[in-house]
């Protein structure tokens with residue numbers, strides 16, 4: 244058995260960012276930029292008013308009340324053709340360019356209008372309510388960078404920088420193959436000793452949450468030829484995930500069946516719980532992660548190993564799993580040689596201090612508990628017994644995996 248760290252290092256060595264593609268900005272949310280963005284325009288392009296009111300010369304309204312002659316109006320999107328002279332004002336609206344000669348805005352609430360005269364009741368210092376050209380950014384300024392996952396804010400900024408298209412990394416294509424004679428799809432006829440398959444659908448959802456496109460290869464029965472046939476559908480995918488058949492029983496056929504198809508095994512078995520029988524290798528051009536069949540093991544391994552691989556494929560450079568220290572809510576016994584990921588409830592006290600309490604029974608078949616869990620308490624190999632109140636590392640499932 245190898246350590247979790249070594250397994251992750253060996254997995255990540257096999258993955259490089261996928262090539263980029265050009266996408267309309269409207270489709271780019273959540274994708275990872277392949278190039279740096281620089282502003283193609285200056286925003287705002289000219290000095291503009293930040294309020295509805297009157298463009299004035301600050302000097303003319305230094306002493307109030309001041310009576311000015313309104314010589315025109317300038318809504319947003321137009322330009323005032325003339326020049327504003329002493330004793331004059333121009334009616335102006337939010338976002339409209341300042342007329343030449345004006346250097347301050349008086350908001351309309353501080354004025355009284357009569358005919359073409361406006362009486363200004365409050366003075367307005369130089370530059371008041373004026374947004375100078377380039378306040379937000381100037382042409383050539385740096386925007387979002389290559390390797391950034393685009394948020395709604397980024398999309399807004401890139402649009403404002405006048406880019407209709409962006410270069411983003413292609414989404415990883417992930418083939419998913421569930422295995423086992425005992426599993427059938429939800430809703431299908433269920434034999435007396437059969438159970439409903441959750442792994443394929445859960446992994447596909449997880450792949451989507453990680454920015455990939457899942458390809459369902461179906462459920463392979465425990466027969467090598469059929470398993471190999473279905474796995475052949477992974478050709479062209481960026482990653483093959485199998486679930487089940489990874490362990491040591493005579494019916495655990497994934498390794499032998501795929502070795503018959505040229506699988507180059509890199510490693511098999513990790514000192515972790517859940518997830519010990521995980522295997523990693525290469526089937527043709529496609530890296531393959533053989534996940535254990537227990538639903539919790541499959542998803543925890545996907546989180547620990549498939550997610551960093553997918554992050555690398557989609558151009559993100561954040562393979563590490565964020566882990567934060569939390570207070571332990573109940574005693575834990577000493578650990579054996581497998582690194583443990585204990586499903587736990589996390590609560591927050593009034594000071595925001597978080598406490599993680601492991602569920603009593605930790606069985607890798609218990610999907611309901613995983614779904615209810617807020618976090619995974621990380622117990623390194625041979626960790627000593629820990630008392631309630633001790634600080635322990637926890638992976639926060641609610642913050643972490645965009646949907647695990």
Ligand SMILES: Nc1nc2c(c(=O)[nH]1)N[C@H]1C(S)=C(S)[C@@H](COP(=O)(O)OP(=O)(O)OC[C@H]3O[C@@H](n4cnc5c(N)ncnc54)[C@H](O)[C@@H]3O)O[C@H]1N2
Pocket residue numbers: 421422423425426438439440441442443486487488489490491492495517518519520534535536537538540607608
């Ligand atoms: N003698 C040993 N037995 C086992 C060992 C071991 O070291 N020695 N390891 C155990 C561990 S740890 C795990 S984890 C499991 C993993 O086994 P497999 O990857 O071979 O998975 P299966 O045997 O195919 O299935 C395990 C379990 O999960 C259920 N399952 C499978 N597929 C699905 C699915 N699509 N949806 C829902 N549930 C699924 C299956 O019915 C089994 O109950 O091996 C231990 N055994």
Ligand code: MOO
Pocket residue numbers: 515516517518519520535537540607608
């Ligand atoms: O991954 Mo097995 O995870 O210990 O049941």
